[in-house]
Amino acid sequence: xxxxxxxxxxxxxxxxxxxxxxxxxxxxxxxxxxxxxxxxxxxxxxxxxxxxxxxxxxxxxxxxxxxxxxxxxxxxxxxxxxxxxxxxxxxxxxxxxxxxxxxxxxxxxxxxxxxxxxxxxxxxxxxxxxxxxxxxxxxxxxxxxxxxxxxxxxxxxxxxxxxxxxxxxxxxxxxxxxxxxxxxxxxxxxxxxxxxxxxxxxxxxxxxxxxxxxxxxxxxxxxxxxxxxxxxxxxxxxxxxxxxxxxxxxxxxxxxxxxxxxxxxxxxxxxxxxxxxxxxxxxxxxxxxxxxxxxxxxxxxxxxxxxxxxxxxxxxxxxxxxxxxxxxxxxxxxxxxxxxxxxxxxxxxxxxxxxxxxxxxxxxxxxxxxxxxxxxxxxxxxxxxxxxxxxxxx
Amino acid sequence: xxxxxxxxxxxxxxxxxxxxxxxxxxxxxxxxxxxxxxxxxxxxxxxxxxxxxxxxxxxxxxxxxxxxxxxxxxxxxxxxxxxxxxxxxxxxxxxxxxxxxxxxxxxxxxxxxxxxxxxxxxxxx
Numbered sequence: 434x435x436x437x438x439x440x441x442x443x444x445x446x447x448x449x450x451x452x453x454x455x456x457x458x459x460x461x462x463x464x465x466x467x468x469x470x471x472x473x474x475x476x477x478x479x480x481x482x483x484x485x486x487x488x489x490x491x492x493x494x495x496x497x498x499x500x501x502x503x504x505x506x507x508x509x510x511x512x513x514x515x516x517x518x519x520x521x522x523x524x525x526x527x528x529x530x531x532x533x534x535x536x537x538x539x540x541x542x543x544x545x546x547x548x549x550x551x552x553x554x555x556x557x558x559x560x561x562x563x564x565x566x567x568x569x570x571x572x573x574x575x576x577x578x579x580x581x582x583x584x585x586x587x588x589x590x591x592x593x594x595x596x597x598x599x600x601x602x603x604x605x606x607x608x609x610x611x612x613x614x615x616x617x618x619x620x621x622x623x624x625x626x627x628x629x630x631x632x633x634x635x636x637x638x639x640x641x642x643x644x645x646x647x648x649x650x651x652x653x654x655x656x657x658x659x660x661x662x663x664x665x666x667x668x669x670x671x672x673x674x675x676x677x678x679x680x681x682x683x684x685x686x687x688x689x690x691x692x693x694x695x696x697x698x699x700x701x702x703x704x705x706x707x708x709x710x711x712x713x714x715x716x717x718x719x720x721x722x723x724x725x726x727x728x729x730x731x732x733x734x735x736x737x738x739x740x741x742x743x744x745x746x747x748x749x750x751x752x753x754x755x756x757x758x759x760x761x762x763x764x765x766x767x768x769x770x771x772x773x774x775x776x777x778x779x780x781x782x783x784x785x786x787x788x789x790x791x792x793x794x795x796x797x798x799x800x801x802x803x804x805x806x807x808x809x810x811x812x813x814x815x816x817x818x819x820x821x822x823x824x825x826x827x
Numbered sequence: 828x829x830x831x832x833x834x835x836x837x838x839x840x841x842x843x844x845x846x847x848x849x850x851x852x853x854x855x856x857x858x859x860x861x862x863x864x865x866x867x868x869x870x871x872x873x874x875x876x877x878x879x880x881x882x883x884x885x886x887x888x889x890x891x892x893x894x895x896x897x898x899x900x901x902x903x904x905x906x907x908x909x910x911x912x913x914x915x916x917x918x919x920x921x922x923x924x925x926x927x928x929x930x931x932x933x934x935x936x937x938x939x940x941x942x943x944x945x946x947x948x949x950x951x952x
Contacts, residue, residue, distance in 0.1 A: 822882035
């Protein structure tokens with residue numbers, strides 16, 4: 434049992450971002466200054482070629498993690514850009530064949546807002562509702578696909594609930610219907626096994642900072658297959674075959690490469706570790722009266738546990754939980770009290786969505802940490818319930 | 828989300844709401860509005876508030892302002908409750924302007940309680 438200092442912060446928000454692995458940070462730092470390979474990797478001189486080798490190494494490492502050929506990776510600034518490039522770029526590239534697109538309202542904002550933009554631009558988008566766990570039923574997708582459907586985008590692991598979509602089945606159906614399939618894999622790369630040499634996925638978005646790499650860098654996988662094309666969103670110096678021009682940030686790309694290498698070596702043990710801790714956390718809170726699990730406790734990614742109690746105000750719960758650093762299911766510090774659209778899509782009431790707390794566990798989390806978190810959660814719920822008046826009759 | 832949405836005062840009042848609870852046989856007023864719920868109860872004698880307690884369901888600013896109200900008005904003349912203003916809590920606790928509607932709920936309940944205490948006092952005399 435470790436002793437916690439009063440007010441000592443406890444980070445349980447690894448689904449939002451992870452700290453940079455020390456080895457990754459060291460690898461990046463070595464490339465930043467004049468003593469390192471800082472040059473522009475597009476330059477033809479010796480230093481430029483040295484910098485370019487770091488890019489190539491990173492592509493090999495990330496490709497190995499994904500089961501993808503290194504040359505199929507396009508470096509971006511992160512998953513948001515990758516999602517936009519994939520969705521808008523593919524829709525534009527295939528607009529001459531049809532303008533129907535399919536996604537879900539439970540996708541990340543980077544996806545839903547990209548589709549929203551395309552709707553305004555004249556594309557037709559079908560928004561598929563999930564079941565109560567947040568999963569897409571394959572029959573629902575099959576019924577939505579049409580002759581003019583060009584793109585389906587359904588994420589791998591949901592960032593709020595941790596539910597895992599069956600991307601093999603979804604991609605398989607898309608292949609049968611000659612529809613491109615994009616996967617936002619921001620929450621699964623480096624955490625779950627992914628083999629793009631086997632999966633029927635055409636486009637996959639990746640970001641480094643969810644698997645102990647730096648913020649500001651990601652990648653888009655583009656399958657080498659007829660009809661799998663995306664139009665660029667930016668124009669410039671022609672780097673990356675013109676698909677995403679701009680001087681490549683060597684240190685960031687080396688960072689994602691190193692993070693990918695580390696993830697590949699410890700992914701299985703990381704997954705076992707977070708599963709044990711998630712089960713321990715769940716055991717510590719499961720008998721809280723009125724507790725609801727948002728997601729799929731049995732089949733979801735075990736690094737995320739999202740729970741809510743409908744009679745507790747979310748913002749107060751978040752403050753009462755300090756020093757825990759966790760995510761809430763509402764944006765109630767903003768001017769409008771907006772419950773999570775993902776949780777509402779799963780059938781949560783506004784009150785349940787607003788009281789939702791997402792615990793997300795990472796490499797540095799310990800058994801003592803989750804015991805403390807469970808204890809803190811129980812105390813906070815009890816304290817806020819004791820404060821609340823009875824409801825008045827409507 | 829601002830860097831620190833809660834003032835030191837709000838944090839302290841939220842963490843230690845020593846006036847939370849309900850007074851048996853006290854004069855009480857409840858209101859549910861703006862997504863917030865508040866109940867105030869008071870014991871008063873001779874026009875003075877002997878004890879003032881609250882129960883609240885709402886955001887930290889709302890709970891802190893309810894605690895602040897009780898701490899400030901306990902021991903004062905009951906009639907003072909009828910002129911409670913949300914502004915005094917907004918300013919002293921550093922509550923952001925977008926929470927004004929919620930703090931007005933506290934103003935409404937406090938004034939209603941003051942009115943009810945006056946009526947109760949009148950009926951005794």
